[in-house]
Amino acid sequence: MRAVIFDGRLRFLKVFPEPEIPSGWALIRVLKTGICKTDIEITRGYKNFKGVLGHEFVGVVEQCHDPDWVQKRVVGEINVGCGECEQCANELERHCPRRRVLGIVDLNGCMADYCVLPLSNLHAVPVSMVDHRAVLVEPLSAACEILEQLELTGSEQAVVLGDGRLGILCAWVLSTVLSDVTLIGHHPEKLEKGGWRTLKTAQISANRSDGADIVVEATGSGKGLVDAMSLCRPRGKIVLKSTVVSKSKMNLSSIVVNEQTLIGSRCGRFKTGLRMMESYPDMPLGRLISADYPIEQALEAFKQTTQPDTLKIVLDMTI
């Protein structure tokens, strides 16, 4: 099969061995797969991962022990827990200390014609949902995780830093429950795409003296936290969404002086992401996809992903 791998170097391979199917797992034919900031970070050394990249996909089950699933269009949770620990027992496989993660930790990913995942990780995609929406379930679920972590009353003011794909998704998700959300970024074209519902956008932070109740940091850069600390009110909450490989020294005294709460936030439940997509059919997810590339042009697609005006690039296995 064809595959995009990282082995110290990003490569497209025309011939790569098809995955073995462990018992209880499904073989999935990948239709579309998104390139994520995490994939770019992996090519810079994040998690020391070597193998097939990719964790965002929509595909079709080709083979598994349960005939009900065969030929179903699916998306898949990316964390595979050990199944034995306390985290796994509480359906928190994403925090299992021995977890494997699709295309990120110890498990070949979905930037290939086929990938494998446990059947229990799969969710059927509603027939009415187009592939271009379904392929965004993983990042949308990650954005929805914020709602699970923050106990919101509805009256909070929130600021989202970063007008990339994840920042925009976080702002959209927050604006489903809050009326005062501002998305702050550097790129006018991206901010324009970010506009939805009552969401406000701004190129520079209007220096509010009182500070926001909630600041979501999704800039993808180490400096984002510094800005987040200064935009957050005393005793406010800062949600960190960027996974950055950075060794910069940072002055964290604002957290202590202003008693700000710092919340790390990563993956969310797909069930929540799919429900969000169905509840808000007008959420303009299609705007986030800048281009589709055939898998053969993966290297070019990765290069395009790092361009400042790009939002999401999708590899399409069917073109």
Ligand SMILES: [Zn+2]
């Ligand atoms: Zn991702």
Ligand SMILES: [Zn+2]
């Ligand atoms: Zn476990």
